[in-house]
Amino acid sequence: MDFDTDILIAGGGPAGLSAACVLGSAGHRVTLVDPAPPASGEEAADADLRTTALLQPARDLLEAAGAWDGIAAHGTELWTMRIVDAAAEPPVTRDFEARDMGDAPFGWNVPNPALREALLSRAEALETVDLRFGTAVTGLLQRTSGARVTLSNGTRLRARLVVACDGRQSALRRLAGIGARRVDYGQTALVFAVAHDAPHGNVSIEVHRTGGPFTLVPLEDRDGRPCSAVVWMDDARAQKDRMTLEDAAFAAEVNDRSAGVLGPLTPITDRAAWPITSQLADRLHGRRLVLAAEAAHGMPPIGAQGLNTSLRDIATLRDLCARGDIGSDAMTAAYARARRGDVTLRMTGIDILNRTSIAAMLPARALRARGVAALHDIAPVRRGLMRLGLGVS
Numbered sequence: 001m002d003f004d005t006d007i008l009i010a011g012g013g014p015a016g017l018s019a020a021c022v023l024g025s026a027g028h029r030v031t032l033v034d035p036a037p038p039a040s041g042e043e044a045a046d047a048d049l050r051t052t053a054l055l056q057p058a059r060d061l062l063e064a065a066g067a068w069d070g071i072a073a074h075g076t077e078l079w080t081m082r083i084v085d086a087a088a089e090p091p092v093t094r095d096f097e098a099r100d101m102g103d104a105p106f107g108w109n110v111p112n113p114a115l116r117e118a119l120l121s122r123a124e125a126l127e128t129v130d131l132r133f134g135t136a137v138t139g140l141l142q143r144t145s146g147a148r149v150t151l152s153n154g155t156r157l158r159a160r161l162v163v164a165c166d167g168r169q170s171a172l173r174r175l176a177g178i179g180a181r182r183v184d185y186g187q188t189a190l191v192f193a194v195a196h197d198a199p200h201g202n203v204s205i206e207v208h209r210t211g212g213p214f215t216l217v218p219l220e221d222r223d224g225r226p227c228s229a230v231v232w233m234d235d236a237r238a239q240k241d242r243m244t245l246e247d248a249a250f251a252a253e254v255n256d257r258s259a260g261v262l263g264p265l266t267p268i269t270d271r272a273a274w275p276i277t278s279q280l281a282d283r284l285h286g287r288r289l290v291l292a293a294e295a296a297h298g299m300p301p302i303g304a305q306g307l308n309t310s311l312r313d314i315a316t317l318r319d320l321c322a323r324g325d326i327g328s329d330a331m332t333a334a335y336a337r338a339r340r341g342d343v344t345l346r347m348t349g350i351d352i353l354n355r356t357s358i359a360a361m362l363p364a365r366a367l368r369a370r371g372v373a374a375l376h377d378i379a380p381v382r383r384g385l386m387r388l389g390l391g392v393s
């Protein structure tokens with residue numbers, strides 16, 4: 001079969017764009033398709049308010065692909081992870097220091113619009129990468145000799161390998177007849193940014209009190225004021241009510257919940273709500289197809305494992321593609337074998353951590369009785385996850 005492209009990537013989110021940068025800079029002919037427009041900046045009405053903490057292995061991968069400098073320009077280094085049990089009297093604090101594990105930070109926190117724009121700009125600069133936004137994959141024919149992909153504009157493309165990075169509702173997964181198991185935790189994460197007078201000191205702070213964890217992650221200063229991104233996890237019904245609160249009432253709840261760890265907080269962006277679920281595809285490969293990123297696995301936003309795990313998928317793909325025989329049955333099976341264990345391990349770790357947090361979602365009185373014990377329950381799991389994130393063990 002003559003091929004129009006070596007690798008067709010479905011999905012131009014952060015994972016698909018990273019895959020295009022990594023595989024394109026390795027010299028493979030890549031075509032990326034996505035029905036959405038290329039990128040929306042931070043000011044757009046539909047801007048993604050999330051930030052992503054990228055860990056060291058992610059930095060190494062994206063640096064080798066020539067994409068890191070643009071990302072680092074908007075990244076804030078994370079040197080300390082602090083857990084505060086604000087329900088204890090007096091509050092108990094535990095710090096985990098990156099310096100205890102090496103001379104680099106745990107990671108870099110980057111606003112998602114800046115991350116996407118940096119990846120897009122690197123992908124656009126690569127002659128090997130053909131970006132087709134405004135086009136969806138609508139059909140897939142999987143043959144031993146190659147994959148035939150139909151796009152929403154009627155175009156047909158022949159590819160050696162199709163990489164599904166088309167998100168949790170993956171059309172490619174469905175077209176390939178691969179199911180997925182989903183767990184709904186009944187929680188929602190509220191996401192927004194806050195300004196504060198106290199400097200964040202490159203410390204990420206997870207506050208436990210009543211309800212789920214409230215996490216402040218350092219951002220670049222805005223208008224001369226220190227800022228942090230907030231991920232506030234709690235029961236879905238309580239979060240639905242908070243989404244509709246007037247600004248002043250919302251700010252009061254935010255300040256009450258943060259327990260003053262960074263002094264008074266001023267919300268400076270809209271709020272976005274993300275349901276907390278986890279999801280794992282039944283298989284990570286099919287003929288001429290691999291599932292990557294959230295098309296393959298999704299997990300709650302704790303421990304910064306989501307996109308970082310997806311970037312490990314992409315590193316594995318890069319290594320397997322370098323051996324040649326792109327898209328063969330042996331190659332796609334090797335991908336699935338290499339990724340299944342690591343993905344399952346990370347998902348299990350996050351599930352335990354999240355269930356531990358949910359178990360701590362007790363009324364303040366009960367949580368106080370648990371006091372430091374609640375914190376100790378979480379700390380060893382957290383430490384293990386940090387080591388996983390750093391690739392230390």
Ligand SMILES: Cc1cc2nc3c(=O)[nH]c(=O)nc-3n(C[C@H](O)[C@H](O)[C@H](O)COP(=O)(O)OP(=O)(O)OC[C@H]3O[C@@H](n4cnc5c(N)ncnc54)[C@H](O)[C@@H]3O)c2cc1C
Pocket residue numbers: 010011012013014015016033034035036050051052053054135136137138165166167168171172189191231274292293294295301304305306307308309310
């Ligand atoms: C609150 C929150 C905080 C988070 N924080 C972190 C963090 O600190 N660190 C971390 O590592 N991860 C974090 N994550 C996870 C991370 O944000 C996600 O893993 C990541 O954004 C998902 O990217 P993706 O490219 O896999 O999927 P998506 O962004 O969903 O992209 C999928 C793309 O596929 C396209 N598409 C859909 N259908 C088709 C089709 N038929 N054909 C072609 N394309 C199609 C869509 O238009 C979309 O652009 C967080 C998540 C949440 C919710």
